[in-house]
Amino acid sequence: MNGKSTTTRTKLERGRSALGPALELVHTGRAPTRAVLTSELGVTRATAGAVAAELEALGLIKVDSSPGSAAGSQGRPSHRLSVLDSGPVALAAQVHSDGFRAALVGLGGRIVATAPGCVAVMADPAQVLGEVVEAGAQLLRESGLRCVGSGLAVPSAVAEPEGTALNPLHIAWPAGAPVREVFSACVRAAGIAGPAFTANDVNLAALAEHRHGAGRGAQHLLCVATGHRGVGGALVLDGRLHSGSSGLALEVGHLTVNPEGRPCHCGGRGCLDVETDPLAFLVAARREPGPEESLLKQSGDLLRTEYGDPDVRAAAEELIDRLGLGLAGLVNILNPDRIILGGLHRDLLEADPERLRAVVADRSLWGRSGSVPILSCTLDHNSLVGAAELAWQPVLDDPLAALA
């Protein structure tokens, strides 16, 4: 925090100071017109106009002076602002238990191109990341678009500041693998421009949902989600990801939600991780679990198509109760103003929203905090979009410096 910042910012390095906030407003869809931009920034129309023109000159946004379908209100119609379709993109990559995926993501969380996931040998991080980066490089070559940076989402806690994967249990990587370093090296080796970032997938999903999905406008957003195995959590505070002092915050998989529950590899019993993930659901519903990489789909389909089956319903209610207990514990500590659920938890919410909300409210200490809205994630590929957010962040912070 301290330590004599020796970097005296010179005037030349700084851009127009309102440039970053303005771009963020357009990026998150909170500034559909120049008039709104003016009021959101709290500056004069003259300044907002100059800022918008500069962002347009940078090739980031588009200013439509011919509105066409006007809003219908009185007065002169405002120029519409939108992200530029042919603007720069970020390279987003994701690794999960059923393969990997690469995509190009423009401003506004718009997925421009995507390379479908391929199941591959998972043992060696360098090999897997080399492949996914190569797939991304191919997309970049095909599109001919400028790249502002790269982001990678991994299904593991990522320790800060080193960027090592602490528990990539569900992909066959070694614990402590230096994923950030490896990913950066792959990106550099492929000749891809811009910085490279790596973070946990649920954290990135939460970030993406906060900016473009179900979390928009929340000040204290809690996100809990499953993959095929295990449970992850994330917290977005005032628009910034809160990942703790060493990246390990909100690793909620080992909250105890059933003191007499099944043992967990962490040494405890009845952890959220083993009580509310897809495998737990299938076992509780007395179904035969399929291959690991389709557990999420299998359990989700089961919930949606056979909810009438007593076994399925009983299993769902059991998991909802356990999940609710875990969420209530988090609510008591974090007091979020919105909760969003992904993976199987989303399916559980949609199967019986009232039951989940009732459990959370009942187990919360304060009525107020327990009545927090609980919503489903709404973005496709939210981890991927979140990975792109990381790469976009320098541009959002200071467009001039980042694109120089």
Add this chain to the structure above:
Amino acid sequence: MNGKSTTTRTKLERGRSALGPALELVHTGRAPTRAVLTSELGVTRATAGAVAAELEALGLIKVDSSPGSAAGSQGRPSHRLSVLDSGPVALAAQVHSDGFRAALVGLGGRIVATAPGCVAVMADPAQVLGEVVEAGAQLLRESGLRCVGSGLAVPSAVAEPEGTALNPLHIAWPAGAPVREVFSACVRAAGIAGPAFTANDVNLAALAEHRHGAGRGAQHLLCVATGHRGVGGALVLDGRLHSGSSGLALEVGHLTVNPEGRPCHCGGRGCLDVETDPLAFLVAARREPGPEESLLKQSGDLLRTEYGDPDVRAAAEELIDRLGLGLAGLVNILNPDRIILGGLHRDLLEADPERLRAVVADRSLWGRSGSVPILSCTLDHNSLVGAAELAWQPVLDDPLAALA
């Protein structure tokens, strides 16, 4: 968050923009000299000089051009910066189970004057707050100092944005009492200048420790403390208090730390509140608890003077283990980079620091996050100083506007 801020900041309202950050640096002791101020602000020497001169002209700080005891390094000695002894003060008030206390607190957390706590009839918030505000008004009259605002610390969760006390269990106030409203009314009625603020005492203690005590420099500071009864928690993130979306975050008293433990009024069993507070300690140590308003002192004295006694030692170790379990749970969710303990928890830490640290490390999921430093609170009257911080905040944010 959104909603067209119609308040277009005019140029006249804004002061020198670096004024607030500069005052905060002096306030928290991070800018002992003008040269350090220059580098911390990241501005030129000319700007830092102008800012320091302006703060001096406002009567907030003192610039000692004759250093006397120089640092001994090379070059021209820098002017020393310090808060002005005769500068304005904030009125701080605290209510707890053994009475109340009023104080005047200057910049830098310096307690200028204090009115000793008086045990009084506690039933009526308006009466109690009227008395404490009157005591503060008396201090202000005696000192003749200017008052920038008032702050009140209460031993209860304070719901936002209304400012009602949700669980003032250990003082005989009704749940939901509108303490902020009542306190503001008392302050206005007494003719005391400036805005009035109200918040939870442990939150304020954490804020004070972060700025002036054991929490200085921490980015993610977790504070846990007892009063005479019950346990409170607080989190300071990047220098700002995190109290959740409705003020109810970090109400950690009802974390389960002993599934077979004694019943708690919240309906659960073995809550931190009833397992690690002074009363629990005295019972575990087989001592006769004295009057409620001296439980903290009684248990602290016992720990310090009779730690050789097997009963005392066994009780301490039991409480340390339970506290460690609770802290580990918080560490797994919040991943703080420092923990500070107050009240009996501080005494427990000092009785056997190694044991507590070992328990926390053992029950943390990640070795990294479990090795977080655990320290004692160091400030006297930290809740009182924290209450003053609330009142000082507008001045720190914009000195010109706040003192206009």
Add this chain to the structure above:
DNA sequence: GCAGTTTGTTTACTTGCGGCACAAAGTGAG
């Protein structure tokens, strides 16, 4: 006493941005 180092001060100069006046582009009433 003199070179070297670090800090404070003075004097332009740059520049982001507010304020203002005016032009532009729509709506609705008659």
Add this chain to the structure above:
DNA sequence: CTCACTTTGTGCCGCAAGTAAACAAACTGC
């Protein structure tokens, strides 16, 4: 269709925060 009205965009002026650069001041060590 015209005119009043509302809201938005643009050009111009000026302020003031803060940089940059040159100079002065104060202390150390040889």
